Amino acid sequence: MTLCGxxxxxxxxxxxxxxxxGGQARYSWRATGAQLGAxxxxxxxxxxxxxGDSDWSPDGDYEMDAFTRDLxxxxxxxxxxxxxxxxxxxxxxxxxxxxxxxxxxxxxLVLVDIAPRTEKSGSERVKxxxxxxxxxxxxxxxxxxxxxxxxxxAKSGANAASxxxxxxxxxxxxxxxHWDPRFIDGRERDVATRHARLAPAARELTVxxxxxxxxxxxxxxEEGVQEFLELCPHAEYVNIANAxxxxxxxxxxxxxxxxxxxxxxxxxx
Numbered sequence: 001m002t003l004c005g006x007x008x009x010x011x012x013x014x015x016x017x018x019x020x021x022g023g024q025a026r027y028s029w030r031a032t033g034a035q036l037g038a039x040x041x042x043x044x045x046x047x048x049x050x051x052g053d054s055d056w057s058p059d060g061d062y063e064m065d066a067f068t069r070d071l072x073x074x075x076x077x078x079x080x081x082x083x084x085x086x087x088x089x090x091x092x093x094x095x096x097x098x099x100x101x102x103x104x105x106x107x108x109l110v111l112v113d114i115a116p117r118t119e120k121s122g123s124e125r126v127k128x129x130x131x132x133x134x135x136x137x138x139x140x141x142x143x144x145x146x147x148x149x150x151x152x153x154a155k156s157g158a159n160a161a162s163x164x165x166x167x168x169x170x171x172x173x174x175x176x177x178h179w180d181p182r183f184i185d186g187r188e189r190d191v192a193t194r195h196a197r198l199a200p201a202a203r204e205l206t207v208x209x210x211x212x213x214x215x216x217x218x219x220x221x222e223e224g225v226q227e228f229l230e231l232c233p234h235a236e237y238v239n240i241a242n243a244x245x246x247x248x249x250x251x252x253x254x255x256x257x258x259x260x261x262x263x264x265x266x267x268x269x
Contacts (some may be wrong), residue, residue: 001055003070005046006030008037015083015105017074018045019091021246023130023223024046025052025178027247028088035256041084041263045072048091050180052165060182064194067094068103075104084263088112089126089219089245093198100201108208108266110259113220115211115228116198122218122245131184136174143167167259202231203236208266209235212258214243236262 006026016036018029026045036043047054049070057066061259071094075083084107087095092114099106129150137143140163160235167175209232211222229235238245238258247255 001049001057003046003049003055003074004031004053005044008033008043008045009039009041013042013126014263015078015081016041017041017071017083017085019042019071019085020045020048020051020093021091022126023051023177023179024088025165032086032259035260036263037150039260040169044078044261046235052178056180057182060180060185064093064097064197068092068098069178070230071095071098072103074114077224082106082107083149084108084110084266086110086112087114088247089114093194096198098200100204100247102204106207108210108263109205110210110212110214110262113214113217114246115177115193115220115224116231117224117227118219119221119224126245127184130177132244133177134181136170136176137167138174139166139169155244172239199231202228203250205232205235208262210238210259210262211254212238212240212247212248214245215239216244217242217247219245230255234244246266
């Protein structure tokens with residue numbers, strides 16, 4: 001498969017990989033990537049398999065290990081430059097697992113509203129939203145209405161170009177989310193199994209680590225945060241007000257500043 005990405009900043013700057021959440025694409029990191037690039041980092045935003053402009057898995061493999069293997073391949077392809085890795089939700093799972101299990105050498109890890117322990121109600125709400133529009137949309141207005149219905153308290157004003165990046169035009173003339181629908185069918189959904197794998201990985205982390213939570217998130221609770229900080233005592237923690245699970249969209253400037261400050265202190269420039 002071919003995975004697609006965008007690069008920001010000088011080619012030889014400290015490498016930072018940004019991994020989006022399930023059902024998203026690399027464009028969710030566009031502002032953060034530009035911010036990191038302007039600060040001198042080599043920021044690379046990636047579309048995960050089955051998402052955005054990356055290829056769909058030929059055998060429908062969207063389990064956690066598949067995303068982890070892809071991340072390792074990308075790190076090797078980019079020269080094993082000991083990148084800092086920033087992962088949100090699904091991307092955070094892959095980052096935590098691969099770094100915690102020592103699959104490659106990283107310089108720092110940032111987890112965005114994801115931890116080994118997540119709340120079932122919030123995770124189920126995300127899953128239900130992703131499954132709800134299997135029949136697609138007639139136009140971008142319907143896309144906007146769907147997003148607004150899922151996040152009624154979020155900032156509005158997404159333009160047509162931004163909305164269009166989230167969908168693909170199919171042969172039937174309808175718009176569908178820009179990801180392989182088999183992604184939902186193939187995901188590991190057993191929360192206990194996920195925790196049993198990720199908690200030991202968190203305990204083994206030795207790199208500088210930052211956990212960022214949206215204060216209104218229903219996916220990661222304060223109890224989940226405290227468990228992670230017990231598993232990884234050297235980790236830093238930032239709680240961002242007026243943000244939910246989609247932290248980068250709700251409070252991108254605050255998120256960007258917190259991440260830049262952390263990276264400046266934690267990585268060799």
